[in-house]
Amino acid sequence: MATANTPDFNKPLYAPLAEIDPEVKNIIDKEVWRQFTGLELIASENLTSRATMEANGSILTNKYSEGLPNARYYGGNEYIDELEILCRKRALQAFNLDPAKWGVNVQPYSGSTANFAALTALIQPNDRLMGLGLPDGGHLTHGYYTAKKKMTASSIYFQSFPYSITPETNLIDYEGLASQAKIFKPRLIICGASAYPRDWDYANLKKTATKEGAWLMADIAHTSGLVAAQELNSPFEYCDVVTTTTHKTLRGPRAGLIFFRKDLENAKDLEKRVNDAVFPACQGGPHNNTIAAVATSLLQASQPSFRAYAKQVISNARTLASTLIEHGYKLQTGGTDNHLILWDLRPIGLTGSKVEKVCDLMGITINKNAVSGDASAQVPGGIRLGTSALTSRDMREEDIKVVAGFLHRAVQISLVLQKEAGSKLLKDFVRVATTQEEGKEGYKQVKQLRDEVRAFATKWPLPGVDVATLTKPEGILED
Ligand SMILES: *Cc1c(COP(=O)(O)O)cnc(C)c1O
Numbered sequence: 001m002a003t004a005n006t007p008d009f010n011k012p013l014y015a016p017l018a019e020i021d022p023e024v025k026n027i028i029d030k031e032v033w034r035q036f037t038g039l040e041l042i043a044s045e046n047l048t049s050r051a052t053m054e055a056n057g058s059i060l061t062n063k064y065s066e067g068l069p070n071a072r073y074y075g076g077n078e079y080i081d082e083l084e085i086l087c088r089k090r091a092l093q094a095f096n097l098d099p100a101k102w103g104v105n106v107q108p109y110s111g112s113t114a115n116f117a118a119l120t121a122l123i124q125p126n127d128r129l130m131g132l133g134l135p136d137g138g139h140l141t142h143g144y145y146t147a148k149k150k151m152t153a154s155s156i157y158f159q160s161f162p163y164s165i166t167p168e169t170n171l172i173d174y175e176g177l178a179s180q181a182k183i184f185k186p187r188l189i190i191c192g193a194s195a196y197p198r199d200w201d202y203a204n205l206k207k208t209a210t211k212e213g214a215w216l217m218a219d220i221a222h223t224s225g226l227v228a229a230q231e232l233n234s235p236f237e238y239c240d241v242v243t244t245t246t247h248k249t250l251r252g253p254r255a256g257l258i259f260f261r262k263d264l265e266n267a268k269d270l271e272k273r274v275n276d277a278v279f280p281a282c283q284g285g286p287h288n289n290t291i292a293a294v295a296t297s298l299l300q301a302s303q304p305s306f307r308a309y310a311k312q313v314i315s316n317a318r319t320l321a322s323t324l325i326e327h328g329y330k331l332q333t334g335g336t337d338n339h340l341i342l343w344d345l346r347p348i349g350l351t352g353s354k355v356e357k358v359c360d361l362m363g364i365t366i367n368k369n370a371v372s373g374d375a376s377a378q379v380p381g382g383i384r385l386g387t388s389a390l391t392s393r394d395m396r397e398e399d400i401k402v403v404a405g406f407l408h409r410a411v412q413i414s415l416v417l418q419k420e421a422g423s424k425l426l427k428d429f430v431r432v433a434t435t436q437e438e439g440k441e442g443y444k445q446v447k448q449l450r451d452e453v454r455a456f457a458t459k460w461p462l463p464g465v466d467v468a469t470l471t472k473p474e475g476i477l478e479d
Contacts, residue, residue: 029473036462036470037454038363039403040393043340043386044194044222046251047393048293049300050464056253056293064285068275080288087295091257094228094298097236103271105258105278106294107286111221111245114256115141116153118243121260121270121277122188122215125157129188130181130214132172133162135370135377137196137342139219146377161186170333170372171198178208185212191235192219192243195369195384197336199233206238217241221256223338225249225388228301229310232338240264241274249313249339249388251306252297255290309391313339316387319397323404329411332371332382340386344371350414352380354429358414361433362450363457364406393460402456409449417442 002014018025040047048056060080066073069081084106091104108114123129131142131154138144140152143160150156161184163177172191181189189209191200202218209216218235224244226232235242242259246252260274261267279286300306314337321335324343332342345355352368359366371382387395390403420440421428436443461467 026473026475030475032462032465032470033473033476034363036465036467037457038365039406039453039457040389041364041366041385041387041403043367043384043388044248045386046225046248046388047463048247048251048253048297051300052251052253052293052297053464055296056289058289058292060288060292063288065288066279066285083288083292083295084286087291087298090295090298090302091259094301095234095236095259096230097259101261101263102236103260103262103274105260105274106255106291107278107283108243108256108258109283109287109290110254111139111219111243111256112141113282114243114245114258115139115219117277117282118217118241118258118274119154119158119188120281121258121273122217122241123158124187126159127187128159128161128184129154129190130161130163130177130184130186131190132193132196133164135374136162136165136372137193138162139192139194139221142190142192142219165196165372167372172196172200174201174204174208177205178211181208181212181214186214188215188217190217190219191239192221192223194222195340195342197331197333197338197341199337200235202233202235202238215240217243219243221245222248222340225251225301225306226310226314226338229307231307231310231314240267240270246294246297249310250297250301251309251388251392252301253290253293255287255294257294312396313387313391315397316391316395316400317341319400320385320387320404323401324407327404327408329408339388340384342369342371342382342384344382345411346371346374346381348411348415350411350418351426352383353426354418355383355411355414357426357430358417358433358446359407359410361446362406362410362453364410364453392463395460406449406453406456409445413442413445413449416445 002011063080064074065077065080069084087106088104091106092099129143132138134144141154143154144151145155164173166173191205206216216239218239220227220235221244223232226249240261244257246255258274260270262271317336317339321331321341330344330347332344356366356368366383366385368380369382369384370380374381417429417433420432420442432442433446
């Protein structure tokens with residue numbers, strides 16, 4: 001609270017957000033409403049806990065702490081040191097790692113910066129690396145480039161050569177990778193993906209890495225929650241470095257982690273290389289409010305309840321897959337081992353963009369995604385769906401079947417709209433989806449399904465929000 005002596009120039013420090021900045025407050029309220037009234041199926045998203053959000057919104061945001069615990073550039077870090085040490089301990093515990101064999105840096109701001117710091121630690125500028133190609137499910141930061149442009153720092157500062165999935169099975173082409181690595185001689189092989197529904201054979205990758213004298217790094221950004229819950233193969237058995245985001249299946253705040261081996265005979269200095277790469281090479285002061293939130297979410301991820309959550313996420317993804325297959329649709333690899341599925345829409349003559357658009361109009365949030373064999377990267381032929389967030393809203397198999405039914409109808413409506421659009425252009429498709437034209441049915445069907453989705457979605461709770469008292473904020477375009 002301000003005191004009687006607080007000067008006018010400091011009075012704004014004490015007023016609540018709603019009073020200081022109703023504009024931003026209203027935007028937040030609208031986003032809460034969107035999350036409450038919609039169905040979140042973006043595979044990279046999740047709903048973090050109330051406790052995590054409390055830590056993330058804390059006063060720790062005020063503190064500078066460049067450096068590492070007990071070796072900072074600034075004073076006043078006794079509690080920040082305690083926090084960072086606790087966060088590291090919990091990170092190792094959450095992934096069942098022996099502190100004698102593994103260390104972790106908890107300062108990365110996000111997955112992309114964690115990856116760039118890891119590359120900086122492991123290899124030199126212009127060295128060669130191999131990662132799964134973006135159209136095959138890999139991530140931008142694993143060396144992505146196009147014919148015209150080096151798109152990411154991982155291809156600007158390093159030479160990159162992507163490996164791929166096998167066209168027939170759509171599984172990682174481990175043999176192809178091995179024979180390409182023999183010729184290309186990468187210094188680093190990166191595994192892990194953003195759109196790959198199956199598990200990884202880390203032992204196989206390790207064989208190739210050892211043979212060619214390359215580092216092996218796993219980026220488990222998407223699946224780390226499922227790895228922590230021991231529902232998927234562990235990359236820690238075979239990899240030298242493991243990076244992850246903390247906000248996808250791990251269900252924490254937006255941040256990144258870098259795990260590194262401490263027991264390598266030929267790289268005793270790996271710990272120092274990783275730490276120096278994060279700071280000062282790639283980042284400045286750590287975001288201590290985020291580190292507190294990461295620590296809290298890691299505590300939660302270490303509980304038996306989190307393992308039950310992870311099992312449910314996978315079971316829900318499998319149910320979503322099998323229900324869509326029962327409706328006659330094609331999924332890449334025919335199913336899933338993890339939290340996500342890739343739905344190939346080409347057999348029914350739709351693009352990912354159109355279905356994404358229709359779903360958006362109904363409050364079903366998904367993303368268009370490349371599927372194996374797409375003719376053009378500009379027109380992705382599929383969509384990616386994940387069950388992490390819906391599972392965090394308490395949904396189980398029977399509820400996921402209802403969601404699969406909505407998706408089925410959304411796709412059928414898309415076919416109607418495509419016919420009524422009179423052309424294959426997205427803009428004509430959007431026009432008939434959003435305006436009532438004489439004698440056309442698609443628009444009405446969109447509205448009907450949207451109402452059903454909303455009625456279903458608002459039956460579920462939303463972590464961190466008291467939905468019983470939630471009211472529709474100003475500025476929501478809903479009729
Ligand atoms: C999401 C993702 C990242 C990037 O994470 P950001 O937090 O968005 O920077 C990195 N790698 C993979 C495999 C991802 O899926």
